[in-house]
Amino acid sequence: MEIIKSFTFGGFPSRAVLYDKQDLLPEDTALFVADSHTKSLISRPEGLAEVILTPGEEGKQWDAVDKILKLAMKEGLARDSVICGAGGGVVTDMTAFAGSLYMRGCRVILIPTSLLAMVDAALGGKTGIDAGVYKNMIGSFYPAEEVRICPEILGDLPEKEYRNGLGEVLKTAIIGDAALLNLIKERRESVLARDPEVLAQIIRRCILVKGALVEEDLREKGRRAFLNLGHTFGHALEAVSEFRWSHGAGVVWGMGKALEASVRLGLAKPAWADEMKQLFLDYGYELEAPEDPVGILEAMKMDKKKQRGKLRYILPAGPQDIRIEFLDPDFVLEVLKA
Missing domain, CATH: 1.20.1090.10 (Dehydroquinate synthase-like - alpha domain)
Structure with a gap:
C-alpha cells in the first residue's frame, strides 16, 4: 500500500492509494458492486453480498442504482457500512451515487479497473447516471473515502478501453501538467505499449492535477470546470x-x-x-x-x-x-x- 495523495473535497476526506492486486478489496466490505466484465478481477470471500451490473454506458440508468439500494436494505447495511465498487467509470459513478443516497450517505470505496477510471472518473466525487442518451444528468457530489489503484490490472484491459483512458490523460496534460504532456509526446510507443513505469507516472500525475482542482472547487463553480x-x-x-x-x-x-x-x-x-x-x-x-x-x-x-x-x-x-x-x-x- 502506498498513498499517492490525501485530499479534502468540500469537507469530505478522500485519498488515492496504490495497492497490490490481492489486497484491493477492503476487509470490511458489506456490499460489492461490479459488472460482468470486472467481477472476476477482484478476489472476494464467498457469501459476500454483491450486485453485478450490465457493462457499458447503456446500463448507466436508474434501474442499476435501484438494485444496489434494494440489496443494501435487504442486507441491513448501516451508514458506516462499506459499499465497494470495482469497475470502469460507469460502475464507479453508479456505486458512489447509490452510496450518496443510502441513508443520506454511507461509506464508499472504489476500485477503478480502467485507465479512464484511475486517472479521472473514480476520483473527485462526481457521481450519477444517464437520462436516456443524455450523460450524467442525474447525480450528486459524493467523494469516495478511498480510491484503490492497481496499474497491474490494466494489462488485460481491451485496447478500446485503454484508449478511452488515454483521451482523459491527454486532456489532463493540456489542462495542468507540462511534464505529463512532454511525456506523452516523447514516449508514445511506451505509452501505447502500457509500459508499467510510464503508466505509474501517468496515473500519479493525473490524480495530482485533478485532485488539486477538485480540492479548490468541488461543485464546479470555477476552475474545476477546466476538467470538462x-x-x-x-x-x-x-x-x-x-x-x-x-x-x-x-x-x-x-x-x-x-x-x-x-x-x-x-x-x-x-x-x-x-x-x-x-x-x-x-x-x-x-x-x-x-x-x-x-x-x-x-x-x-x-x-x-x-x-x-x-x-x-x-x-x-x-x-x-x-x-x-x-x-x-x-x-x-x-x-x-x-
Missing part, C-alpha cells in the same frame, strides 16, 4: 451517435473542436492547435465525425454545465492556459461544420 475540456462537444457526439463513439474518443474529438473554436476567437495560436491535433492523430484518434452538426448542437443544449441558461465552453488558449467562454450557437455550428 472536450466534454461539451464530446458528450453531444456520444448522445447523437447513441454511444457508437466511446467516451475517450468523443472527448478527443471534442478537444479538436475546442481548439478550432479557440483559434477562431484568437485565443490559441494556430501552430500550437495544429501541434495538439497532430498529437491526437498520432495516438490514433479521429477528428472528423459523420454525425449531423445540427443534431450535435441540439444535443449540446441538454448539457448540464449551464450558467443562467447558457452553455459554458472550455477552450484551450495554450498549454495549461484554459478559458471558460459563452459562445453564440451560430458560431458553434460553424465550428462543428469545420
Whole structure:
C-alpha cells in the first residue's frame, strides 16, 4: 500500500492509494458492486453480498442504482457500512451515487479497473447516471473515502478501453501538467505499449492535477470546470451517435473542436492547435465525425454545465492556459461544420 495523495473535497476526506492486486478489496466490505466484465478481477470471500451490473454506458440508468439500494436494505447495511465498487467509470459513478443516497450517505470505496477510471472518473466525487442518451444528468457530489489503484490490472484491459483512458490523460496534460504532456509526446510507443513505469507516472500525475482542482472547487463553480475540456462537444457526439463513439474518443474529438473554436476567437495560436491535433492523430484518434452538426448542437443544449441558461465552453488558449467562454450557437455550428 502506498498513498499517492490525501485530499479534502468540500469537507469530505478522500485519498488515492496504490495497492497490490490481492489486497484491493477492503476487509470490511458489506456490499460489492461490479459488472460482468470486472467481477472476476477482484478476489472476494464467498457469501459476500454483491450486485453485478450490465457493462457499458447503456446500463448507466436508474434501474442499476435501484438494485444496489434494494440489496443494501435487504442486507441491513448501516451508514458506516462499506459499499465497494470495482469497475470502469460507469460502475464507479453508479456505486458512489447509490452510496450518496443510502441513508443520506454511507461509506464508499472504489476500485477503478480502467485507465479512464484511475486517472479521472473514480476520483473527485462526481457521481450519477444517464437520462436516456443524455450523460450524467442525474447525480450528486459524493467523494469516495478511498480510491484503490492497481496499474497491474490494466494489462488485460481491451485496447478500446485503454484508449478511452488515454483521451482523459491527454486532456489532463493540456489542462495542468507540462511534464505529463512532454511525456506523452516523447514516449508514445511506451505509452501505447502500457509500459508499467510510464503508466505509474501517468496515473500519479493525473490524480495530482485533478485532485488539486477538485480540492479548490468541488461543485464546479470555477476552475474545476477546466476538467470538462472536450466534454461539451464530446458528450453531444456520444448522445447523437447513441454511444457508437466511446467516451475517450468523443472527448478527443471534442478537444479538436475546442481548439478550432479557440483559434477562431484568437485565443490559441494556430501552430500550437495544429501541434495538439497532430498529437491526437498520432495516438490514433479521429477528428472528423459523420454525425449531423445540427443534431450535435441540439444535443449540446441538454448539457448540464449551464450558467443562467447558457452553455459554458472550455477552450484551450495554450498549454495549461484554459478559458471558460459563452459562445453564440451560430458560431458553434460553424465550428462543428469545420
